[in-house]
Amino acid sequence: MKALTSELPQKTKAAVLMKPMQVAMEERALAGLGPHDVLVKVMAVGVCGSDVHYYEHGRIGRKAVENPLIQGHECAGLVVQAGAEVTQVKIGDRVAIEPGMSCFRCEYCKAGKYNLCPSVRFLSSPPVDGAFAEYIVHPDHLLFPIPDHLSYEEATLVEPLSVGIHACRRAGLEAGSTVLIAGMGPVGLTAIIAARALGAENIAVTDVEPFRLGLAAEMGAKLCVNVLERDTAEAIAQWTGGRGVDMVIDTSGHAGVIDSSIEWLKRGGKLVLIGFPAAEKVPLNLTLLLQKEIAMYGTFRYTNTYPLGIELLASGRFDTKKLITDFYSLEDTALALERARTNKKGSMKVIVYPNGKPSND
Ligand SMILES: [Zn+2]
Ligand SMILES: [Zn+2]
Incomplete structure (x- = not known):
């Protein structure tokens, strides 16, 4: 196993939705790395409408939060440790994180429609924990390096942008x-x-x-x-x-x-x-x-959109910084959710920084 530093975390702080409208900070043990897993230091997470909906109502349609849940799936971070057979990214890479872990074995996955995989595990979609945490463990093939000039905050926008890319392509x-x-x-x-x-x-x-x-x-x-x-x-x-x-x-x-x-x-x-x-x-x-x-x-979620999404956001053709309006620490995740819930008149993308706000901006 390769690592960025000798002192790697065994635990992570996380913001956990305990029940509707109640978020608590907890320490969670980090899973060990399988051969294709990567430990990612989460640098920015966008609050999604679905996060706000689960926070407010505890469910979306038939899907309910039955146990305490770490939310957040629009995320970007830094690769700090990699399993023995990881080839797609290397330690020190800044990456956008695709949240849907499909099986890549079923009929739908084999047909390239991995968004329809019946056994997909999608970050923050109950019961799967998400990214309002200092660290997450994630498969290497769902991590996409981003160029130096693209901020972590903007890289979180690849996720919502992917939905539109997929919809336009599909139709x-x-x-x-x-x-x-x-x-x-x-x-x-x-x-x-x-x-x-x-x-x-x-x-x-x-x-x-x-x-x-x-x-x-x-x-x-x-x-x-x-x-x-x-x-x-x-x-x-x-x-x-x-x-x-x-x-x-x-x-x-x-x-x-x-x-x-x-x-x-x-x-x-x-x-x-x-x-x-x-x-x-x-x-x-x-x-x-x-x-x-x-x-x-x-249309439902997306497939194979991250490379194009990153390219578009990094192109400078669109002033996407304007879409990012509010910034919170991990400890203030409840405030971030509340802000996104209540300030429709003046907030667009609300960002949580699980490892503190970067000093360069
Ligand atoms: Zn989302
Ligand atoms: Zn599948």
């Missing part, structure tokens, strides 16, 4: 398409980057928060519709000369938005679903969907 987004992206949370905002990277420059967005719509314009959205002030159908009709958009990507999960998307799309358009609706069943105008021959794509 076959073509260069030159007109795209409407509904919901300007971190996934919606980074989906603008994904769509632009794949060649769509005419991007419209919707939200209710002026702060979020302003960020969307900075990411390159050409039409930003505040749905409290303007009718989306009318705005889209005007913007596309009555034709409708080629693709709608919904990140809001809002039932009314999903249904209305069928009207906003051109004939033969594509409806791409990312956001989870509050209720499992959503009424849709299927008659119109059939008449317009709309294709609907359910």
